[in-house]
């Protein structure tokens with residue numbers, strides 16, 4: 117009779133190429149007591165939320181088709197982000213500031229976002245959102261979600277109406293990477309324990325500096341450059357990547 121205990125153990129199934137990225141493997145070191153375990157930085161449009169906020173604003177301005185075509189090309193990396201943002205924002209000139217409340221009601225949060233943020237906070241980790249969209253719409257969401265950090269562009273308003281311009285620095289791909297680096301330093305989290313989650317070409321720079329780069333329902337180019345690809349519409353799937361669930 118064969119003793120199954122003596123039978124050779126089956127060879128472990130090889131991990132899929134994306135399951136254990138080198139950068140993530142290197143990051144598995146004990147973290148100093150008193151510091152957050154991880155810093156997870158998410159993109160906003162089509163990541164934290166299911167919408168592209170500029171398209172919702174453009175809807176109100178009657179320029180949605182034009183703006184959506186530019187957004188799509190910009191997220192594929194075919195256009196300079198800042199230039200394309202200025203062109204899209206230009207179409208919003210004349211909208212009343214009441215559009216922020218109207219559009220705020222239309223925004224659909226991505227499934228799993230509360231579970232992700234609660235799971236990270238329960239583990240003592242921090243969560244940031246950096247957006248090529250706008251503070252006027254991100255601020256209420258940040259408060260509701262309990263984000264630790266957030267940064268976005270600002271729309272110029274004069275006499276209660278959008279001018280079609282922007283004020284302050286443009287949040288492009290490099291500014292997103294800078295935000296992740298700044299927040300990591302402020303939180304005392306080494307870059308090896310940072311995670312960037314995004315879907316578009318303007319997320320690629322922050323994905324390069326992060327310890328783990330996650331493509332979330334992303335454009336093909338972003339998937340190719342990420343360490344891990346999530347194609348399900350469920351942000352809580354980031355938790356098991358960090359050993360925080362299942």
Ligand SMILES: [Mg+2]
Nearest residue numbers: 159161162316
């Ligand atoms: Mg996006």
